[in-house]
Amino acid sequence: MSTPHQPAGVWRRILMTLILALLLEQLPWSGWALALRPDFLLVGVLYWTLHQPARIGFGTAFFVGLLADFQHGAVFGQHAIAYVIGVYLVLFLRLRLLQFDPLRQAAQLFPILLTLQFAVLLVGWLAVRPPSGLAILLPVISNTVLWLLIAGWLRLWHGKGLQDRA
Amino acid sequence: MATSDQLMFARRLGPTARLLIWLLIGVACVVADSRYHALDGLRDGFAALLRPLRETMRAPTDVAAELGGFFTRHRLLQNERDALLAERAQLAVGANGARQLARENAELRALLKLQARPGQQVVHAALLYQGHDWFAQRVTLDRGARDGLRDGLPVVDVSGLVGQLSRVYPESSEITLVSSPEQLTPVFVERTGQRGLAAGSGHGRVELRYMPTHADIRPGDRLLTSGIDRVYPAGIPVARVSRVTRPRSTPYLRVEGVPLAGLDRSRAVLVLVAEAPPAQAHTPEQPTQTHSSPAQTIPSQVTLP
Numbered sequence: 001m002s003t004p005h006q007p008a009g010v011w012r013r014i015l016m017t018l019i020l021a022l023l024l025e026q027l028p029w030s031g032w033a034l035a036l037r038p039d040f041l042l043v044g045v046l047y048w049t050l051h052q053p054a055r056i057g058f059g060t061a062f063f064v065g066l067l068a069d070f071q072h073g074a075v076f077g078q079h080a081i082a083y084v085i086g087v088y089l090v091l092f093l094r095l096r097l098l099q100f101d102p103l104r105q106a107a108q109l110f111p112i113l114l115t116l117q118f119a120v121l122l123v124g125w126l127a128v129r130p131p132s133g134l135a136i137l138l139p140v141i142s143n144t145v146l147w148l149l150i151a152g153w154l155r156l157w158h159g160k161g162l163q164d165r166a
Numbered sequence: 167m168a169t170s171d172q173l174m175f176a177r178r179l180g181p182t183a184r185l186l187i188w189l190l191i192g193v194a195c196v197v198a199d200s201r202y203h204a205l206d207g208l209r210d211g212f213a214a215l216l217r218p219l220r221e222t223m224r225a226p227t228d229v230a231a232e233l234g235g236f237f238t239r240h241r242l243l244q245n246e247r248d249a250l251l252a253e254r255a256q257l258a259v260g261a262n263g264a265r266q267l268a269r270e271n272a273e274l275r276a277l278l279k280l281q282a283r284p285g286q287q288v289v290h291a292a293l294l295y296q297g298h299d300w301f302a303q304r305v306t307l308d309r310g311a312r313d314g315l316r317d318g319l320p321v322v323d324v325s326g327l328v329g330q331l332s333r334v335y336p337e338s339s340e341i342t343l344v345s346s347p348e349q350l351t352p353v354f355v356e357r358t359g360q361r362g363l364a365a366g367s368g369h370g371r372v373e374l375r376y377m378p379t380h381a382d383i384r385p386g387d388r389l390l391t392s393g394i395d396r397v398y399p400a401g402i403p404v405a406r407v408s409r410v411t412r413p414r415s416t417p418y419l420r421v422e423g424v425p426l427a428g429l430d431r432s433r434a435v436l437v438l439v440a441e442a443p444p445a446q447a448h449t450p451e452q453p454t455q456t457h458s459s460p461a462q463t464i465p466s467q468v469t470l471p
Binding site: 022023026027028029030034057058059061062065066067070071072073074075076077078080081084085087088091092123124126127128 | 181182184185187188189191192193194195196198199200205208209212213216219220222223224226227293294295296297299302304306333340431
């Protein structure tokens with residue numbers, strides 16, 4: 001798949017597919033076709049991340065995500081964040097994904113794509129209808145302090161000091 | 167320990183670090199866009215960039231529609247012509263009536279010293295692209311600020327209210343549809359004149375909010391804009407009531423309606439451009455004329471059709 005001796009050709013191919021994806025998104029979809037329409041840009045970016053990770057990565061994904069945000073009339077960053085997370089997950093599972101045949105690859109990509117859709121939903125929800133106050137995050141601090149107290153107390157209970165002796 | 171030929175640190179950041187950096191940038195984008203509207207310039211840039219693409223990609227469907235129209239059968243055309251002639255005759259009769267009513271209305275308004283409705287001007291626009299957002303149903307039009315469009319203008323098609331302009335670019339604009347969640351439209355029931363608030367419920371439906379349980383409303387009633395908000399002119403059809411239920415849990419009726427406009431069907435729409443921007447509420451003589459408050463003018467407009 002990878003042809004390192006023809007860098008220009010690879011770039012051209014990547015650019016062509018991304019432009020094709022953008023054009024496909026511009027078709028006037030409606031009704032059921034709109035509901036079922038795949039996110040061509042996302043699939044394109046993830047494919048090239050899998051096969052050309054040195055060329056297509058976080059930066060491209062972020063920019064293409066901004067385009068998708070404009071495309072869907074969403075808040076800027078909503079799809080960009082999801083695409084970046086997608087690139088991370090694909091890079092994380094890259095060696096595993098490359099071993100599989102297309103069917104198993106698709107099956108492995110399903111949870112990734114589901115995660116991304118939820119990321120879009122979550123970011124959009126936070127941006128459009130933010131929850132009242134960020135006070136909901138305060139328990140994180142108190143939980144950490146509680147953890148510290150319990151762990152320290154148990155170590156003292158067992159007769160060990162609070163510091164690790166190396 | 168690292169020997170001399172081994173690198174102590176990787177020269178590139180690991181994927182996790184880069185993910186975190188890009189996530190921070192993404193969050194910054196979201197905040198800058200939703201709180202401070204700082205990225206509108208970028209949006210305009212994308213709009214200018216993508217507009218030719220959208221128009222190009224619409225061409226195949228246009229050509230298909232043209233070809234389909236070309237091969238329409240002769241008989242169908244004849245039928246259509248007959249129907250149109252009949253309709254024109256009917257409309258001519260109706261127009262005469264309307265002219266008479268308009269004159270009568272003008273006289274009545276002069277009597278009541280009410281201000282006439284601001285002149286409406288329409289801009290024809292075509293639907294370019296339907297968005298796919300979780301939180302709002304948006305449609306892109308091919309007209310924008312160059313044609314005199316502004317945020318907040320109402321958009322109608324042949325059969326009713328389509329929505330409201332929510333973002334305007336130089337050459338294109340976005341409508342938020344009537345059925346979009348949280349999109350509110352002040353309406354009244356055509357049969358009884360009772361006013362209410364229609365809210366989009368997603369899934370291409372609207373619901374009428376806060377109707378008391380004793381309200382007289384039945385399936386089949388038409389909802390028209392009341393004009394109470396001075397955004398929509400009065401009397402534009404919005405929806406037809408499809409279901410009325412009385413839930414035990416709330417003191418209000420649950421009224422569902424189907425929008426009359428072809429929200430996902432119609433390709434050509436009209437944008438109603440009011441001549442004066444809606445800043446009339448601050449004119450000095452306004453508070454002295456208690457008769458011209460919007461709520462008072464509605465009943466006279468209800469009887470218009």
